[in-house]
Amino acid sequence: MKPACCHFFALLLVPAAFAGAPHQVGFDSLKQLVLDTRVIERVENARLVLGAPVKDPRNPLFTADRPWENATNNLYPNVLWDEQEQIFKIWYKNVLADKDVIAQMDRPSTVHDVGWYLLYATSRDGIAWEKPALGLHKFDGREATNIVARDTPNVGVFKDTHDPDAMRRYKMVYDVGLGKPRVRFSADGMHWGEPIEAKGFSSANGDTHNNAFWDSRIGKYVWFTKLYLGERLVARFESDDFITWKSSGMVLRSSVAEGRSSQTYCLPVFPYGNIYLGYVMMYNLGKGRTVDCELAWSHDGIRWQRVAPGTPMIPRGAPGSYDSQCIYAQAGPATAQDGQLLIYYGGSDVPHTGWKRHCLPGLARLRLDGFAGYEARDTALPANLTSSPVRIVNERLTLSADAAGGSVVVEVLGDQGRVLAKSIPATGDLTAQPVKLDLAPYVGRTVRLRFVLTRARLYAFGGVSLVNAELPAPAIGPLPRYPVPSEPVRVSFDEDPAGWKGVDRLEHRRDAGFKGGFITVSRASKLNPFASSSPDARISGLAGDWPAMFGGATAAITVRVRTRQAGAVLFELFAQDTQWNYRQPQPAGGGWKTHTAVLRYDWTDAQAEAAGWTRAQSAFSWRDTIRHVGRLHIGFVPDPGEPAPAFDLDELEVRGK
Numbered sequence: 001m002k003p004a005c006c007h008f009f010a011l012l013l014v015p016a017a018f019a020g021a022p023h024q025v026g027f028d029s030l031k032q033l034v035l036d037t038r039v040i041e042r043v044e045n046a047r048l049v050l051g052a053p054v055k056d057p058r059n060p061l062f063t064a065d066r067p068w069e070n071a072t073n074n075l076y077p078n079v080l081w082d083e084q085e086q087i088f089k090i091w092y093k094n095v096l097a098d099k100d101v102i103a104q105m106d107r108p109s110t111v112h113d114v115g116w117y118l119l120y121a122t123s124r125d126g127i128a129w130e131k132p133a134l135g136l137h138k139f140d141g142r143e144a145t146n147i148v149a150r151d152t153p154n155v156g157v158f159k160d161t162h163d164p165d166a167m168r169r170y171k172m173v174y175d176v177g178l179g180k181p182r183v184r185f186s187a188d189g190m191h192w193g194e195p196i197e198a199k200g201f202s203s204a205n206g207d208t209h210n211n212a213f214w215d216s217r218i219g220k221y222v223w224f225t226k227l228y229l230g231e232r233l234v235a236r237f238e239s240d241d242f243i244t245w246k247s248s249g250m251v252l253r254s255s256v257a258e259g260r261s262s263q264t265y266c267l268p269v270f271p272y273g274n275i276y277l278g279y280v281m282m283y284n285l286g287k288g289r290t291v292d293c294e295l296a297w298s299h300d301g302i303r304w305q306r307v308a309p310g311t312p313m314i315p316r317g318a319p320g321s322y323d324s325q326c327i328y329a330q331a332g333p334a335t336a337q338d339g340q341l342l343i344y345y346g347g348s349d350v351p352h353t354g355w356k357r358h359c360l361p362g363l364a365r366l367r368l369d370g371f372a373g374y375e376a377r378d379t380a381l382p383a384n385l386t387s388s389p390v391r392i393v394n395e396r397l398t399l400s401a402d403a404a405g406g407s408v409v410v411e412v413l414g415d416q417g418r419v420l421a422k423s424i425p426a427t428g429d430l431t432a433q434p435v436k437l438d439l440a441p442y443v444g445r446t447v448r449l450r451f452v453l454t455r456a457r458l459y460a461f462g463g464v465s466l467v468n469a470e471l472p473a474p475a476i477g478p479l480p481r482y483p484v485p486s487e488p489v490r491v492s493f494d495e496d497p498a499g500w501k502g503v504d505r506l507e508h509r510r511d512a513g514f515k516g517g518f519i520t521v522s523r524a525s526k527l528n529p530f531a532s533s534s535p536d537a538r539i540s541g542l543a544g545d546w547p548a549m550f551g552g553a554t555a556a557i558t559v560r561v562r563t564r565q566a567g568a569v570l571f572e573l574f575a576q577d578t579q580w581n582y583r584q585p586q587p588a589g590g591g592w593k594t595h596t597a598v599l600r601y602d603w604t605d606a607q608a609e610a611a612g613w614t615r616a617q618s619a620f621s622w623r624d625t626i627r628h629v630g631r632l633h634i635g636f637v638p639d640p641g642e643p644a645p646a647f648d649l650d651e652l653e654v655r656g657k
Contacts, residue, residue, distance in 0.1 A: 019125065022081045022088075025334040025368070027217060031273035031432075031462040035159055035297060035372040038466055039387060046374045046383035046453070050295065050308050053343055053364035060322050060360035062129045068104075068117060068139040068147065071095040075346025075359035076209040076327045078157040081126075081335040087546060088123040089189065090344070090361065091157040097355035100305040106138035111153055111176050114156065114355050118157075118172075120147035120190060126342060126363065134190055148190045151176070156211035156223075156268075156331050157189065163214075171242060173223055175206030181225070182332065183242055194266055200245035204228045206233055209266040209281075215301065217271070222301060224251075224267050224278075229618055231576045232263040232283060236302060251615045252280065252296060252304040253506065256575050256624040261286030265352075267296065267304070268331035273460065276301045277371065279313065279329035279343075289351035291326035292316065295371055307372050314345055314364050322360055323347020339431050340365040350468070368431045374451075383453040386413070388472075390449060392442045394463035396434040397449075403427050406455025410435050413448040425454075432462060439463070454501035476623065479602045482540035484551035488655035489541040491533075493517045499534030506531065514560040514592045514650040522637075522646035528570070530635040531649050542654065545627045547601040550656030557597045557632070557635070558655070562648040563588055565638045571597040572633035575625040578618045579633070580608065586636065592650070601626050 032039045035048060066074050076093040096102045096115030105115055111138065117137070123129045133144030151154070155174040170186040181198040205336070208226035215222045220238045226248050227235035234252040237245040252264050265283035269276055278296040295313040298304040307313075317323040326348040335342045343364045350357035378381035401408050407425035414420045423437035446467055451458055491498050494516035497508045502521040510517045523529040537543040546555055561569050566588040572581040582597045599608070601623075605615065608622040619625065632654075636647040 015045055016572055018337045021086075022126065022335050022337040024081060024083060025272060025336050025341070027271045028273050028462070030465060031369075031370065031460055032372055032387075032390075032464065032466065033273045033275060033297075033371065033460045034385070034458055036275050036299065037305070037472060038299060038469065040374070040385050041388040041448070042384075042386040043374065044384040045377050045381050046385055048307075048372055048374055049457070050311060050313060050372050050539060051366050051459070053185050053314055053366040055314075056127070056175040056363040056365070058127060059362035061127060061363060062121065063360060064129075064358050066131065067142075067143070068094050068096070068101070068145060069094055069119070070101045070115075071097045071356045072346070072358045072360065073103070074209070074326070074348070074352070075361060076155065076328060077330045077346050077361055078155065079330040079332040079335075079344040080085050080157075080159055081333075081342075082159065085148070085433075088126045088129075090121050090123075090129070091155065091189070092121070092346075092361070093153075093155060093588050094119050095355050101332070104140040105150070109151055116151050116153050116570065118155050120146050120148045121502050126337070129361075136190065145642045149184070149192050150185075151525060152182075154206065154208060154210050156209065158211075158213050158332065160633050162216070167193075168242075168324075171212065171214045173210040173225075175210060175225070178206045178228060181204035181206055181210070181245075194410065196243060198243060198245055200237065200239075200247060201225075202227075202247070206209050206244075207234070209268060209328065209331060211266075211268045213270070213333070215271070218301075222269070224269050226266065227618070231260050232265050233263050233618055234267045234280070234304070248302050249300075250319070251302050252278075252306075253618060254282070254298065255309060256620045256628045258309075259286075259506050259576060262310075265291060266328075268329060269301070270332065270334050272334050272371075273320035274466070275299050277334075278304065280306060281328055283352060288325075289353050291328065291348075291352050293327040293329045293345065295600065299469065309574065313371075317347065320349070321347075322349050323362060324349050324456075325351045326359065328359060336368055339368050341368060341370070367429075367459075367461040369461070370402075373401070373457040375457040376452065376453060376455070379455060385451040385453070385458065387449040387451075389446050390464040391446050391467055392439050392444065392463070393465055395438070395443060396442045396463055397423075397437055397439055398432045398434050398462040399426055399430045399455075399458065400432055400460040400462075401426070401430045401456055403453075403456035403459045404429055406453070408435075408456050408458060409452040409650075410437055410461075411450040411452070412439070412442060413450055417448075417449075421563065432460075448475065466481075476602075479623070481553065482551040484656045489550070491540075491652040493519050493650055499536065499539035501532050501534075503530045503532065513648070514562075518648050518650035520648050523644060526644045528637050529645060529647060530570075530572075530633045533632045535630045540632075541631050543630050546629055547627065550654060552655045552656040554598060554600050556653075556655050556657065557599075558651075558653045559595050559634055560592045560597055560650045561586060561634070561636070562590065562592045562650075563645065563647055564588065565642040567636055567638035567642065567645065569593075569595045570635035570637055572634070572635065573625055573629055574631040574633065575620050575628040576630060578616050580613045580615055580619055580622065580625055582613050583637070592648075599626070604655050
């Protein structure tokens, strides 16, 4: 099979004057990318592999060569091919980190103790960029600058052709700190109105590459930013008017295995085919503070999945190169030219630390639809892919595939997998290429499609719609079964608190408990008190892989609780800083009451919720949580109207069965 990148090299050497016209690529409900887990139902001898963008040898496309370009920092490129004006536009981040440079600003000002400019450049061919002398903001008395806005950290800019108000044609989203989002409007992307405070955000949102766009599928504006809950998560908001926003909550985070070592730093999102795609920048906090650009996708913009966790979509450069430490991909709609997607990004040779660092723009090209594709595991044998049920809409099916030196055959399957029709083998490098297969007899019918790949890679197919647009249930295999230890883990609190801590206060008493000593947990505020086990397994005996630790198929957590008020006892299982919880009613009366929370290790999330466990907004899956327990919390929630509570805790036990 010819490598997917081979046909790029000739393009890179073609003068821009001979290049075809760029165009934007957006939603297409009949284009099915095979990376979408709803699309392919069964694979045989096949694996999904990322596409391979090729960096332009002329990178970086421009440098920080203006006196006010003190530190282009993360760049945060916002790139637009303006189809009306037939020109490329980029808005990029600039930080003024040095005090003498801040002093040269027209009306010096700072946010986070540094100055901020939003800079603007244009290009006819996407390679050679001009920084226009706009005369909008002075620097050191000079009027000829490409500064279009100031005091605007972490900017996202987009052109909104949907808005009938020409004065709001361009929209800007940014923040001046966590929980301080702002929007601004412009008729031309250069002259910007005054900041307006955006409503609906929490104090944990912001401080990343904010990005927004008009989502034609749902008829709303959407905004992606950071949710900071001890680590960097991705949040999504939507709005009808661009001023008042509603949160969709946390939509993407790193895995429990990655922990805080690699965090989801930002997610520029764009529509493509029948889904949304996003370049997720992974901040490798525990690996030298580098930043990698991965690929993520979502069918609804809310539930996101990384395509190849841990594998960059745009790899960092070799040691010593300008993009060797950090990659920050563009925000903006997908743009294609001559069968290639143009992916702009910022590259830095300095890790993500400190203000004073430069990030310079680069360009990578990817074949159209080539984000990820299926190919054979064993190249000596064909790979077989069977689609989920699809409805035939067009008489012709189209393919995007690399099949130079190989072929793709498409079969139409009816009931019980009966072959109704079969195509002539498709060969060559195919982009939305019609297959020689007459689908006229099947238009409007529901069928499955089988793709037989011989030394080929399939990226997408078109002309059909999905019968079921919902995500399939995740494939979850059986967990290993471990023997049950002869003795459960018991915490008696007789001699000491056993590493437990209280929120706010924990007192240890050596007698008068249910048996021997006990602990009292209280809180000075009106918030609920909690007792928390030590995250050190050597102290608590509770941190780790519960199926391996306690054995069997289930575990039971039993505690004795005493309260003065009526309310509920709360069990919380934490993986890192987020949890699943379970409540049991606690009657008033002052005596010791026994509470037990029973769980199965192999539950799906839905099964855990059906059993009464509740997932926190940013929680990991049930199985990830149960296999990476860090802490167990026992809390008390009083009934409404009851005073600030305290509760006594004794004789905790966890037993596998």
